[in-house]
Amino acid sequence: MDTLADTLQRLREAFGSGRTRPAEFRASQLKxxxxxxxxxxxxxxxxxxxDLHKPSFEAEVSELSIAQSEIDLALRSLRAWMKDQPVSRNLATQLDSAFIRKEPYGMVLVISPWNYPLNLxxxxxxxxxxxxxxxxxxxxxxxxxxEKVLAEVLPRYLDQVSKLLGRICSLKHFQRLQGLxxxxxxxxxxxxDERDLYIAPTVLVDVRETEPVMQEEIFGPILPIVTVGSLEEALAFIRRREKPLALYAFSNRSQVVRQVLAQTSSGGFCGNDGFMHLTLASLPFGGVGASGMGRYHGxxxxxxxxxxRACLLRxxxxxxxxxxxxxxxxPRNLQLLLLATQDRGCCTLL
Structure with a gap:
C-alpha cells in the first residue's frame, strides 16, 4: 500500500504536469x-x-440538493470564473494591461465535520x-x-488526482458531549445510548457563562440557555466572546434583528431562521477570526x-x-508622477 508521502508526491506531480488546469478537465471532474x-x-x-438518523426529506434538502446546486452553478459559470479580471488603471498605466488572474493553489486539503457530512x-x-x-x-x-460511501464509491467517478484519506474510529466525540x-x-x-452513539435533543437551563458547554463549539444536539436582563446585555455577552461562525437572531420585531446585525460580528447572520442562508449559493459561508478562515458557496x-495573482503588463x-x-x-517630475499614479476614481474636474 502506498504511504501518505507517496500519495502526496503523486498529487504534487499531477498538479505540476498542468493536467488539472484546463477548463475541460475541471468540468469533467464536476460532471x-x-x-x-x-x-x-x-x-x-x-x-x-x-449516521445521523436523518430523514430522507431532510437529507435531500440540507445535503444532496445543496451539493447538486453548487455543482450546477460551477459548471454554468466555470469559464467566466476562470477569466482574467480587469482592474482599473491610473494615468501612468493607461497603455498597459492590469488584471487579476485566478490560479489554483495546487494541492489542498478539505477536512469536513460530521454534522452535515455530505454537504460540508x-x-x-x-x-x-x-x-x-x-x-x-x-x-x-x-x-x-x-465516510464509507465517500471513500469507496466517490473515487470511481473522479480522476484519481483527487484522493480520500481513511478515518479514525472513536467514541471521543460522544463522550465529550455526554460530559457537557x-x-x-x-x-x-x-x-x-453509547451503543448507538445517540444523545437526545437536549435543552440546558441555568447555565453559567464559565461552564464548558459555553466555552467551545458544541457540534451536538445540546442547546444551552443563558438568561439575560436586556437586549443590550445579550449584545455585550456576544461581543466579549470570540466571533461565532454564525449568529441567529429571533424576534417578532424587525428592529431587534437589525440591531443585533448592526452591533455584532460573525461569519454569517440569519434573522428568524437557523438554516436557510445555507441554501443560497450567492451568500458566502465561512467564519471570521477564531471561527474560521476562508469562505465557500458558489x-x-x-x-x-x-x-x-496581481498582473500588470507594460x-x-x-x-x-x-x-x-x-x-x-x-518638483515638476514629482508633480507629474503623483498626478499620473493617482487613482483615477479620485480625480475631479473643477
Whole structure:
C-alpha cells in the first residue's frame, strides 16, 4: 500500500504536469461529482440515516440538493470564473494591461465535520476542483457510513488526482458531549445510548457563562440557555466572546434583528431562521477570526481555492516617458508622477 508521502508526491506531480488546469478537465471532474450524487442518491440517504438518523426529506434538502446546486452553478459559470479580471488603471498605466488572474493553489486539503457530512465535504470540494486544484479529502471519523460511501464509491467517478484519506474510529466525540450534559440543568431531553452513539435533543437551563458547554463549539444536539436582563446585555455577552461562525437572531420585531446585525460580528447572520442562508449559493459561508478562515458557496468557493495573482503588463518602448521617476529629481517630475499614479476614481474636474 502506498504511504501518505507517496500519495502526496503523486498529487504534487499531477498538479505540476498542468493536467488539472484546463477548463475541460475541471468540468469533467464536476460532471463526475454530479453523476456520483445522482447514481448514489439512495445509498447516500441511507448512509445519512445510519449516521445521523436523518430523514430522507431532510437529507435531500440540507445535503444532496445543496451539493447538486453548487455543482450546477460551477459548471454554468466555470469559464467566466476562470477569466482574467480587469482592474482599473491610473494615468501612468493607461497603455498597459492590469488584471487579476485566478490560479489554483495546487494541492489542498478539505477536512469536513460530521454534522452535515455530505454537504460540508462536497461543497468545498466543488470549489477546489473548479479552481483546478488537486484535492485530499478527510471526511469526519464520526460519520462512519457517509465516510464509507465517500471513500469507496466517490473515487470511481473522479480522476484519481483527487484522493480520500481513511478515518479514525472513536467514541471521543460522544463522550465529550455526554460530559457537557452536566452543565446547568437538563430541562428537556438528556437521554443517551453509547451503543448507538445517540444523545437526545437536549435543552440546558441555568447555565453559567464559565461552564464548558459555553466555552467551545458544541457540534451536538445540546442547546444551552443563558438568561439575560436586556437586549443590550445579550449584545455585550456576544461581543466579549470570540466571533461565532454564525449568529441567529429571533424576534417578532424587525428592529431587534437589525440591531443585533448592526452591533455584532460573525461569519454569517440569519434573522428568524437557523438554516436557510445555507441554501443560497450567492451568500458566502465561512467564519471570521477564531471561527474560521476562508469562505465557500458558489463563486466564493472558486475564489477561496484560487490564488488571486496581481498582473500588470507594460508596453515596451516607452521608457523615455517613464524616466521622470528616475534621478535627477525635480518638483515638476514629482508633480507629474503623483498626478499620473493617482487613482483615477479620485480625480475631479473643477
Amino acid at each position: 463526475g461529482l454530479s453523476r456520483f450524487l445522482k447514481d448514489n442518491k439512495q445509498l447516500l440517504q441511507e448512509a445519512l440515516a445510519q 465535504t462536497l461543497v468545498p470540494l466543488v470549489g477546489a476542483l473548479a479552481a483546478g486544484n488537486c484535492v485530499v479529502l478527510k471526511p469526519s471519523e464520526f460519520s462512519r457510513s457517509t 450534559l452536566g452543565c446547568g440543568r437538563v430541562a428537556i431531553g438528556g437521554q443517551s 463563486r466564493f468557493s472558486f475564489d477561496t481555492f484560487s490564488h488571486h 508596453r515596451p518602448g516607452l521608457e523615455k516617458v517613464y524616466s521622470l521617476r528616475y534621478p535627477p529629481y525635480s
